[in-house]
Amino acid sequence: MMPPFVMLVDDEAPFVKTMTKRLTKRNLEVETALGGQEALDTLDKHRNIDVVILDVKMPGMDGIETLQRIKTSYPLTEVIMLTAYATVESAIEGMKLGAFDYLMKPCDMEQLMGKVIEATRKKRNHEDKIREAQVKEVLSKHGA
């Protein structure tokens, strides 16, 4: 499997910096963004991002709104919510809006890696299925 391509979105620059180094060391391709809008812009540039690791509480556009927009524009991209303040309500809301899972800061790297790989697999499976369906559609059209 190709290494997952993730985007880390958090307004805490030192956190983003260190996390990026750690994820990169684990062979992940990492893009970063320090806010919701920046994350959407980055996604526009890198549409092949598999997983977005998204902080919930951010100034300006918060995590929930960013999640909504991502899911609207890129429904196949999986989002793992990351929060310093995990309330049941916000987690449930996130899950309802289509987040893959949620994690609490500071998170365990192995746990995060596990979830990232799971989410990537899910996304790619989904893409494969769509692709297969498209191929079948084309084939069926040709067959017809």
Add this chain to the structure above:
Amino acid sequence: MANLEQLSNSYYRLLTRNIILTIISVSIIPLILVSITIYYQFRTSYHEKVYAHLCELVHKHKQNIDGFLSEKLGDIRFLANSFGLDKLSDESFLQDRLAALQKNYGPVFVDLGIINNEGEQIAYAGPFKLAKANYSDAEWYLQAVRNQYFISDVFLGLRGLPHFIVTVRDTRKGQNWILRATIDFVAFNTLVENIHIGQTGFAFIVNKEGKLQTTPITKPFLDILPGKIIYKDFLNDQTSDPNEIRVSVKPDSKNRKNIYVASFLKNGDWLLVYQQRAADAFADLNKTFKITTILMLLGPLGVVIMAFTLSRMIVNRIARADTEKQLMNEKVVEAGKLASVGELAAGVAHEINNPVAIMVEEAGWMGDLLEEEEFQESKNLAEFKKSIGQIQTQGKRCKQITHKLLSFARRTDGSVQDVDINDMLEELVALSAQRAKYSMVEIQPDYQENLPCLKFSLSELQQVFFNIINNAIDAMEKNGGQLKISSRRKDNYIVVEISDTGTGIPEANLSRIFDPFFTTKPIGKGTGLGLSICYGIIDKMGGKIRCKSSVDVGTTFWVSIPIQAGNGP
């Protein structure tokens, strides 16, 4: 503090005194007023009744005495008119007449006599030797000559015994003659003597000069015989109706109040007086007064005792209520302080979490770097790794504490709403699905359908079940297992059963799992607040939370939540 205590003591003393005074004043004053009014009315009517009774008594005896005198006068007039001077001058005939009268009336008539114009008794029938007696100078004779009929006062006369005389004057050949009868004093006296009421009531008759005409039963009453001054008042007041009954209350020589009831007899010549000591006449009233006074004293005494007891009880209750109120206020203030501290802690915890996350990540990065070859030869590699591990462990511990603090201090949405318990459990299961998957936990839901909606705060219920589910997954983290979540209705409760096949809780710890800050999780894993929060929430809802556990077998939680009235399926 001592001042405050003194202040509150003096406040309660003042309160007690005010209550006592209020009870006494509203109870005793009306009681006294009513008693005085009733007694006054009763006394007035009793006096009137006694006076009316005495007046009636005197009136009846006046009629009796006047009737007696009229009757005797009538008999003498009959003799004089029927037989004339010639026959009556015959002493044997006169003796026969006397015998006939005595036969009819008993010894009332003592003797009979005929007196000529010169005052000489020309014929006499009777027990005394009074033939030829001369009465020309006697007071009664002078009166008898002047009046056709005459009844004398009581006097001793020639015989030396008390008596009175009834005379009828007639004229023959221009010469006056008089038929005289002597009335027995004892017989007459009996008429008055019989008037006797109570211990001190007696009657007597006086003439216009105030001389006694009867002999009262004086022996026991000698000391109370009225002075002339008393009945002179009556005698001097002859202007009004002579038949009128007069009442007077005056003190006697010993300053004791006496009642005098009087009426004129014999056309105003005599006065019948009834006398009785007021204390004797009103003995029953005085007795009633004494009883009333005793009751009047006992009643207020009871009121006073009740006022003291009641005021003490009331003040004690007020004091207790005040103490409870004060405690409540202190609790409210304390709760307010706690809330402020909680909010402050929540803010601090949130702000701290991000730096802690960075610290943990930095330590993680250091750990990652240590894996590189150049550091593998370092003799302190193990110490570095240990220190980094410690930083990460303590960082996670900080995370746990701040997260619990946040969830403990944050304002949960306490608004009551319709909660479908099955929907809520499904959401929580979905939320925990990923974690369960990594821990190799199989979630087995079993929900009873068509359960009634609960009317409680959704976020509070979520917090409770999320905590229990998380704990269950924690317990099976190492070896995996089954997590059974079921809901069913039992009477007026919805019972949610959550059972795991995890490590279980030792029996010694089972009774302490709901205590705040009790935890058996490793450092950094738990704060010991979760289940105590759950317990608090369910208890507040009026529900129950129960746990059964066996080590290495598993743990089951039963959460019973009451169904509100009117929420039936």
